[in-house]
Amino acid sequence: MASDLLSIARSATRAARIQMDVTAQNIANAGTEGYVRRTVSTEEVVTPGYVANNRDVSLSGVRITGVSRNADAFRQAETRRTGADTTRAATEVTGLEDIQAALEDPGIFSAITGFETALTQLAQSPTDTPLRASVIAAAQTMTNSFNIASHQLDAVAKGQQGGAADGVAQVNTLSTELAKVNGRLSRMADASSDRTGLMDQRDMLLQKLSGYADIATSFASNGTVDVTLGGTSGAPLVTGNVAQAMGVTTASDGTIAFDVAGGAVTLSAGSLAGQQQVLLRVADVHGQLDELARTVIDTVNTAQGTGTALDGSGGGALLAGTDAGSMATATTDGAAIATAAASAPPGSRDTTNLTALRNAMIAADPAGTMDNLLYQTSATVQARTTTRDALKTISDAATTALSAQAGVDLDTEAINLTRFQQAFQASGRVMQVATNLFETILSIK
Amino acid sequence: MSSSVSTTTSAFYERSSLDLNSLRAQMEQVQTQISSGNRLAASSDDPLTASRLRNLQRQDAIAKVDAGSANRATADLNLTDSAMTEMINTLQRTRELANQAATGTLSDQQRTSIGNELAELRNNLVSLANTRDSAGNALFGGDASANAYTVDPVTGAVGYVGSGSAGSLELGDGQSVKRSLTGPEFLNFKSGTATTDVFAVLKNVTDAISAGGPGAQGAANAALTSLDDAITSVSTGQTVVGTRLSWIDLNTERQTTMSEARAQDQSTLGATDIPSAYTRLQELATVLQASQASFTKISGLSLFNMMS
DSSP: OOOOHHHHHHHHHHHHHHHHHHHHHHHHTTTOTTOOOEEEEEEEEEOOOOTTTTTSOOEEEEEEEEEEEOOOHHHHHHHHHHHHHHHHHHHHHHHHHHHHHHHHTTTHHHHHHHHHHHHHHHTTSTTOHHHHHHHHHHHHHHHHHHHHHHHHHHHHHHHHHHHHHHHHHHHHHHHHHHHHHHHHHHHSOTTOHHHHHHHHHHHHHHHHHHHHSOEEEEEOTTSOEEEEESSTTSEEEEETTEEOOEEEEEOTTSOEEEEETTEEEOOOSHHHHHHHHHHHHHHHHHHHHHHHHHHHHHHHHHHHHTEEOTTSSBOOOSEEOSSTTTOEESOOOGGGSOOEETTOOTTOOOOHHHHHHHHHHHHHOHHHHHHHHHHHHHHHHHHHHHHHHHHHHHHHHHHHHHHHHHSOOHHHHHHHHHHHHHHHHHHHHHHHHHHHHHHHHHTOO | OOOSOOOOHHHHHHHHHHHHHHHHHHHHHHHHHHHHOBSOSSGGGSHHHHHHHHHHHHHHHHHHHHHHHHHHHHHHHHHHHHHHHHHHHHHHHHHHHHHHHHSTTOOHHHHHHHHHHHHHHHHHHHHHHTOBOTTSSBSSSTTOSSOSEEEOTTTOOEEEOSOSSOOEEEEETTEEEEOSOOHHHHHEEEETTEEEEHHHHHHHHHHHHHHOSHHHHHHHHHHHHHHHHHHHHHHHHHHHHHHHHHHHHHHHHHHHHHHHHHHHHHHHHHBOOHHHHHHHHHHHHHHHHHHHHHHHHHHTOOHHHHOO
């Protein structure tokens, strides 16, 4: 078969049109999340010669072989991995900051100091009603601040648990979606524009999934992906077009555990891992706070028991409750403070038991314990913030590297647009030449 | 934010917005530091400093109460001091009267009127011994809340009803001071070999002088030595009170020095260094302006603008 100038030009215009379409598509999606820049690959069409005509010139133009995505699987995997680490660290920092605020804002430390100084002040004049009332008021401030801190920690735990439950729901939605995409990909023809769209969708789903948990992926040649949760040796989440359900269980101390189809799974990255860490920390801090509250209650009440109240009766409990949340003052009567030694007469100005109470408080050192707790929490926040910033720099670099390779650069597209426009115009010119040639032959008279 | 160079459009906008946001956030942080005067917004900004600041504030709160205790102790000891001065004056008048009664030229009638005045002076002394402190409790009664001394309505004998020791007040850092003396600590004294107290001595001499007769002159004469001993005992007590007052002064001075040191520490650790903070703010503002200007320039450079 011989060459046909007109059909060569026609194939060229068609190729240029498609290339311009793809360029326009690139420009249109320059800001679309997860969009990977497309390029059109072309191929020369040459009809192979036969025995009879193998000396013929047989050219048939150009043809589109496919639309390809400029996605680098390694960079995408890096973006997912570093992104998951950053999300975990960021979630952890936010949660820890909440814990810090819950401990610091209610002012437990200064409230304990306030109670101790009120006791010291009472020693100036132990029968003085206003001074006794100020001790009770200071005790109320102290118990209130413990209550507030306890409630705030509970709220932090609730928030994190809610976040984790939502995260698990999202993971389930995403994995179901991914299984569907896998199913469609396995039925799709090679290199069609639909297929590239599905692959974009697949990569975006993977990217979103990696925000919640650390995932390991294995890609098949047809573009489908199998996902395991919790690293390569973790539990399979998506296999072909089947997705397993992920679940979360909350223990009595508020900490959470994850499972896939009933089998326990350990996460080391992603927001879910961060929430798990924060909840462990909340449980730990809450335990320490409860312990501190118990120490204060026991110290005060034990010392009270060995003394005599203002009316000459034996000292009763001043504080009630068993933990930070239930801590309260047992009485609002300042006269109940047992300042005098056992069996002292009513109205005694003896301060033996008050001194014993103050010494017991100094020995128990609740303010020191609180300071230590605050220090530990804030030091953890500081250390985790440093870690998060480092991880963020790494993941930003990975994202930028991916986007530099897979993203759309408008300047390049502008050049391409001009180039393909010129190619189209040139092909048009070729058609004109073919027409002219044809007419030259027709006009032979 | 990132060091690698990207060529894609969305990456350029993303990076620019990250950089500009980060600059703005840093400026806001410095601005908060300046306007609040505190270098730390949360403990996690500098955990160690935050912990030190917490403890400095705690020490401040404790020092405030200690200063209150010192003031109260000073007030009580001053009351003690003036009550004791009054007592010495009264005792000196008593001695003068006893001296008069000891001269042989007085008539029994004159001695009776001296006895009456002595009885009155003794009542005054009882009142002085029952002086109240700044909180309205017995000054010389130890922990007793009511009177330190009571007078037996029948015999007229004066008895101590307070407790064994005066309460002490803490001045901070483990130092303490007794707020007063108990009556027996300076009103009981040794005269000769026997231990007696001011009220008993006065009662004996008053009774003897009022009774008149030949024994009155001798009894008055004998009482002079005891009264001298009484005055010495009260004066000694007053010296103790003076020493305690100067001990409080010493402690207050030390506390003031410490609190100045703490304030210095607090400002060094926690306060914003305004000049350097302002310089930093200016520096950030310059960088932000330059970034904004360069962003506007670069984002305006699109090849599409050149094509027509």
